[in-house]
Structures are given as structure tokens and as C-alpha cells.
Amino acid sequence: MRIDPAIVRRIARLARLSIADGDLARVAGELTRVLDLADQLADAPLAGVEPMAHPQALALSWRDDAVTASDDAGTLLALAPEARGGLYLVPKVIE
Amino acid sequence: MRAESIAQLAQALRARRISSAELTQQSLAAAHVHSHLNALITLDETGALAAAKRADAALTQAASSALTGIPFVHKDIFCTNGIRTTCASRMLENFVPPYDAHVVGQLNDALAVSIGKANMDEFAMGSSNENSFFGPVKNPWDTARVPGGSSGGSAAAVAAGIVTFATGTDTGGSIRQPAAFCGITGLKPTYGRVSRFGMIAYASSLDCGGVLARSAADCAQVLAAIAGHDARDATSVDRPVDDCVAALSTSLKGIRIGVAREYFGAGVEDGVAAATQAALRELEKLGATLIDISLPNAALAIPAYYVIAPAEASSNLSRYDGVRYGHRCAGPKSLEDLYTRSRSEGFGSEVQRRILVGTYALSAGYYDAYYLRAQRARRVIANDFTEAFASVDLIAGPTAPTVAFKLGEKSGDPLAMYSADVNTVAVNLAGLPAISLPAGFVPNESDNGLPVGLQLIAPAFAEARLLNAAHQLQLATDWHTRTPPP
């Protein structure tokens, strides 16, 4: 799969990473090589094989509905680079 | 440096021949002596000495476990309450978690003494430990070489004798390959055997906490402390933990070991192949039957892994956005600016590369061709193991195709780096337990030689069988007792 700079720009935007214009071609080249590796699967006879998302046949285990939260909200908020009045802050968003 | 096993140290501690405080002092001193290896990101002297004091108190009251008072390090991917946990990333350079990972809590409960946090590849992405924001780790056997990755700091710290054991994580070989490169023993348990709670995620369906130590017997002791069900991880398996320590002494007579042809394929250095074969012959002498087997889809493992792991990682790492914790860029002009600059400044290049690959593999129009196809490949890879284990008890091969390579040798070429995982990633895709143990040396320019790792793979939850075979081999050989030059 050939990745061109336009695709890199679109993916970087989805992933919220900034790539300088000067680096687009280099990154495109690197991604192309990694995806060429992935393309080795294209010829494998995998039709009809059920995809495997989890190792082993695990079934989900459940929690009972109870409030046991021991985390201290103040401690969590104190980790924030910017918070005020009990709120986490980001630059103004227009919906 | 001390060469005793955990069992020997535990005995010495109980007999008061040595105190945990003394052991810990020695460990801290060794950390300073070997600081050039860059094996540790954080050294917690105060915390370690306090823990040692508690351990010594418990030892007088006989309220101790096999690990009480024994110094070790955590890979800096395990969250430690009140102690900075960086994942070797600028993103978490100053992150101090308010909770302990399950593994951390278990070892605290056992009163083992953590002296600090081990260096690693950023977010566990790498096979050489060159992808750390805190700089590369050096291999104690040859400081011009890499220790392997991503648990390179853990492996180097054990190999250099700074600590008796270290925790690690293994997503595609990140415990086994550095164990092989550093001449120690590394155990990756079955997926779900060790809780992932508090273990910073790279690829959630592959990540597995485990241990690096000098012997299989030591690994068994640590596994006993960290394995078991934890309700805080929905993928943690609720099933009794086998007594791996008790199983160590079982004879290997009649055990069938499948030697996987594909694990000796192109790319495997002659010296590595020869050392592995020699180790296998030792197992044969112990009563094992070697059976030539094939894992026909082994070649699909690397392509599948390098789609699945980045796909999961791209999503797992979305939480690092500069809002609630972690690196936040200075003076963001808008929300988009906050996101893109915080993330681009906070993540190193390999992490960014994998995020991009994973984002692409999941994006509209490519999901089927990449992500789903990789998951199908994963199934046939796992089926290969199931079929093989119908006629053998363990599967063997070299852990890595080469011995430790030189710093900088592959860092410019991601694909060359990825090939270092060729024999290890399939195990993660299938969720199986595996161990890497020293299997001889390949000569190099210095006269120490460089260690080779033998990988043994077992069916799910057969850690006891795995550790038993490794231990029996270690009783009969002395590769694991060799230490790097001081």
C-alpha cells in the first residue's frame, strides 16, 4: 500500500499528531514500508477464518452494581496541568 | 554483587545472616556503580530503605513470604502509588499515580523491596530500549550493545546484579528477548494469568505482565506472588494458580518437546541456532523427546502483530491529550493546538509511527484489509499452536534470531528492528505462556561472548510445566550462572 503525503496528513489529523510539511514525504515512506509488511497477509488463505480479537475464549466477567469508589476526586484533579473551580480546563470550544 | 537465588536469600534473611536493609543497601550501591547502564529511570532510595525496614520487622515476626526483604525493580510501566511512573515517555515525565498496579500491590504485600523503576522503550514499543525518553539502556555484557526491549532496563538490572529480579511486560517479546540478550531468564505468563490493572497499556489484547530473574526457580517464586485473579481487570482469569514452585522438581522423563522448524528459519544466526540445538540436546539427556514440528503460519505473525499492536495502541494512547494529566504544551491557542502539540511533543518517533500505522489500519476503508485480516491471521497462528500441542508438551526454538546487536545498528530502520521479534510475537497473539532462558554464548570481539536465549512455549496456563523444564535444564547446565564482566 503506497501511502502518500495526503494520506499521512489525514491520518495525523485523526490521531491529533502534527507532522511538519517537510517530514510528510519521509513519514509516508516509512508507513508504506510498514504497511508493505502488513500486506504480506494479503496472499494468505484467510477467507472464512473467524477474526480473533482476544486471546483464548474468555468471557466477560461482571461487577456488582455498587459504589465503592475509593479514589479521591481531589487527588485526581490535582494531576491536571490546568484546572480551576473543580473543572478541568481546555481552550474555549465552540460547539 | 550477589549471586544467590531467591530461595537462598530468603533463607539467609530468615536465619538473620543478613538483613533486608543490608541487602537493599548493596542493591542501591550496585545501582550507583552501574549507573552507566542507564537501567533505571527512578531510584527510590528512601522508599526502598523504608520497605526494607518493614521487611526486617516482618522477618522477626515470621510474618514473611518467600520474597520478603528481597530487592527488585519494577519496569516503569507499572503504576506505583506516590512514585513517578513515566513509561519512559516525555508524556508522563512527571506523572505520579495515586494507585498501585495489581502486580505492585502483590509484591508490596509480599514485602519485597522495590528500589526503583526500570528503563524501557517508550510505552513498551521497541526491541532495543533505544526508544526511551530517558536515553538508551546498555547491555551489561557489552555496553556497546543493546539490552533488548522493551523491558531492557529490567533485564540489564538483573544481569548486572543490581537486583535479584525485576518485573517486566511482554507484548511481542518484551520480556523474553531482553532476557535472551542479557543472559537471564524471563517468563511471560499466559494472557489473563497476571492482572493488567495499573500496567500502562500498549496493546491490551497482547500485553502481559511477567518477571525477569536469574533462574526459572526465581521466576516461579515471583510468579506465585503476582499471578491470580483480580476483579479490576475484566480479562483477568478466575482460575486457581498452579503451584509452580512445587512442580520444579518433576523429572523430564518422557516429556515431548516440539522443535519448531520455522523458528530456525532465515535470519537466525548460525551461532544462535547452534547454541539452541546444544541446549535442546541437554534437555534430551534429561529424558525429553525432541520432535521436529512445523508451525506453518509462523511467517504471518510479524505482519499480523504489526497491525494489531499498533491498532490497539493508537486507541490506547488517545487518552494522552494534555487535559487530565501528563504533558501539556505551553500556551495552547485552541483545542486542536492543545491536542496536536501536546501529543507531538510528548510522544517519541516510534510511538508516533505506531499510532499512525494503527490509526490507518482502523480507518474507514482499510479496516477489513488490515485490522480484520490481521485478526484472521491471528486465529490461524493460534490454531497452529493448538494443533502442535496435541502431540507435544512444549515447543522450543531460539528466542531471538540474533544475539544483542549494537546500539544504533537498527534504530534507523524500523523494519529491521521489527524482525527481532520474529520468534516471539506469535506467542502473544495466541496468549500462551513462554520462557526464555540462557542457552550458551556466541563469541564476539571481547572474550565474554554474548548470551543466547532458548525459548520454551507451553499451552495456556501450563506455566508449571514450562518452569519445570527450564529449571531441570538449569540444574544440569550453568549458563544461567554466568555473569557479565564487572
Added chain:
Amino acid sequence: MTDSHPWQAVIGLEIHAQLSTTSKLFSDASTAYGADPNTQISAVDVALPGTLPVPNRAARDKAIRFGLAIGAQIARKSIFARKNYFYPDLSKGYQISQYELPIVGSGKLVVRTDDGRTLEVEIQRAHLEEDAGKSLHDVFHAATGIDFNRAGVPLLEIVSAPVLHSAQDAVAYMRTVHTLVRWLGICDGNMQEGSFRCDANVSVRPLGETKLGTRTEIKNVNSFRFVEKAIEYEIERQIRALENGERLVQETRLYDAAHHHTRPMRSKEDADDYRYFPDPDLPPLMVTDTDIATIRAGLPELPQARRQRYLETLGLSDADAAQLCADKATADYFEAVLTALPGQAKLCANWVLGELAAALNAGGLAIESSRVSAVAFAHLLRRVHDATISGKIAKDVFAAMWTGEGDADAIIETRGLTQISDVGALAAAVDAVLVEFPVQLADYRGGNEKLLQFFVGQIMKRTRGQANPQQLNTLLREKLHS
């Protein structure tokens, strides 16, 4: 074209019902509404590194309860998937939802419209997902504040097929779902608090066309009235645009209640590639036949069935049956009254929907907190039924009961309100009145029958309203005509 052709609106609703659990869907933090910002959060809710989701069984069971109530297939294996996008109130950078395999498959709901039609609305699916936090744009001048209290609260997203054709029908459907989720006890339905809200997908097409037109999605409308207005506005806007030859764009729009219009939502402009994939932290969600049987056994009689029973077995009117079944507490209260006073369904219904409803309404009370219990209420109605008191007097007695003066009998007793049914006493009162008003008597007998009410009034006055009306009527006519 000279005449503008007729258009057909096509509407599908995505209703988000907050499942009434104590703790969140994937963390053990509280779901209680109204706490100070960021005080009901756990490390999981703010996505601290290494934290993992652990699902809440009660949320699953409530989702299954809904599925069984709409006759849907419950998936024996369903999958939690990640929906990836960046937004400040989404802490993980993805929302845990269900995509390819939802827990509840397709079912249907019978909806009665206000004008008496019956619609059978197909529900395509219902799935479990977590709510996001809340972005507060107006607290700070140059910043948006984020509150994660709501992050991780369990939601059931109920997706209808695009089968509704007017804003009114859409609201009727939404009300039916609202009744059902409260009836099942899986959602408190509180729309002010955001426990029940909906996104509306709206498109228009020329009548007769089978292909769907370009649709827009109106986000997060949280009152029935606003849903109706937003859809009406959007239908008109689309028709106007198409008639002006404009092309519509598929987009997400926000309803602005203050200005009564919808506008494109900037923050959703590029959110079209969500990169859904199975959440590797959460293995498949398995449901066994036993799970389903247990939950089915605990299902109440459903509103539709109950209404049918009131119509057919109890002989109530369509309107009364519908009103009683508007919520389960009302229907249950009615049945408790009826159990204590068997056979008097009509009387009970009239009083529950009349006096009781008015008193509750005036006091702003839910029926669960009625000041008069169903048993006490039934006792009052028994006194009406056995003619101890008249309906008129009963209203006074009820008012006294409401203010806590005691039970019906005690009030009747202390106030001496017992109806005069004694023929002798009543006859004496009638005689006395006829003697007192000879002119009117002669006039009546001369053919002015309207004067009957005059005599009734006078007798009631004399008996302080305690005369049994039926008896009085019979007796009075007898005497007047004798």
C-alpha cells in the same frame, strides 16, 4: 413545475435512556445527579494510565429487560467496541459502545398517536454505551471547563428504524418509549437531568419516492416539546432548501431552543471516521438462556397488555385506560384501589384520574408519594358506592383525608356527614319543603317541571346536603305527582 410537489418527512430517533444503576457502567463511581463537578469520578472515569473498565451487571440486565419488553432477540454474544474520537469530555479518546453486535436486536413497539392512530414502530437495535462528561462553555471567559461526573454513566441507546413521518408521530413514539423504560424500572426518565434524551435523524423526500433523502442529525434534545419543534423546524428547513434548488449536506446540527432553529455543530465537523473496533479490554459479553429466563420472569405486565386488559376485562374507556397506563405507578395504584373495592373499576378510575390526580398535581407530588394510600382511598370510594355519602360529600371527605384528618369513616363520623337514606326522615324533609313553598308547588303541578331542581335544592339545604340524591329524587317525584 408550477405547483410545489408534496414532501414526505422520514424520521428515525436515537433515544439515550440512562440506566438507573447506582454505579457507572465501567467504574464504581456514583451516578447520582447534581453533585459538585468532578466529585463523582474514579481513576477509570478520567482515564488514568493503567486503569481498566469493569462492566456493571445491573446495566446489562436492564438492557436485556428492555429487549424482552419489545420482543427483541437478545444476543447470546455481543461485543463492546471502541468508538474513537477526540473531544475534551471524552477522557479515553474513545467511547465504549456497541457496534456490530449489540445486546438487543430488532423489536417493535406499538404507539398510539394523539389523534388515535396506532403505529407499529420498528426498533432496529438497542445497545449499551457509556455517557461522556460535560463541557461547560459559559463558566470561564477564555476556557471550556470539563466535568466528568457524568462520564461513564450507563446508557441504553434505542435506535428506531426511519419509519416516522411527522414530528408529532416521533414525539408519540418517544413518549411510548419513555413510559416503557420507566415502567420497566430501568430509567428514571428525568429529562431535565438528561436521563432521557434523543438525537433525531431527519430527511425529506418527494412523496412516493422510496430512496431516502440526505439526512441531518439533530443532537441531544431533552424535552418532548423541543423534539417536536426541532424536527418541525428541520423538516421545513430541508423542504425550503430543496425547493430553492439547494443541495443538503449530511451533518450534525444542534437545536437552539432560544431562537427556535437548528445550526450545524462545528465540533462534529470531522468526526466521520470513528475507527470502531472490538475493545480489547473487554471480552465478549455472553448471555445465557438462564440469564434471560430469570430476567423474563421478573418482567412486569407491560403497558400495552395492561391497557388492553383495562379495556376488555374492566370495561374502561379507551381514554381512561390510556391515562391510567401512562405510568406504572398510577396503574398500580389504580389496581390496588380496585383490589380493595372489587368490581368498581369505573368508579375507581374516575376518582384516581379525577380527584386524586388533581390533588397530586396541585401538590406537585408523584403518585408514589400520595398523601392518601390506595387502601384508604378505596375505603372512601366504598362509602360512595354503598351510598353512605354522596359523591359531592366524598370530595370534601377526600380533601380532609388529604390534609391528614384521618380515614374516611372517622371524618364522616365526626363531621356527621352520613347521607340521609332513612325514608321517614327524608319524607319529613320533603313534606316540610312542599308546605313551605305552596306557590311553587302549584306552579309545578301546573306544568312548570323546571321547578323540580328548585325543590331538590331546598331539601338539600334543609338536610345540609346529606340527602341521598337518588332516593330524594324518587321520593320527591312521588310526592309532587300524588
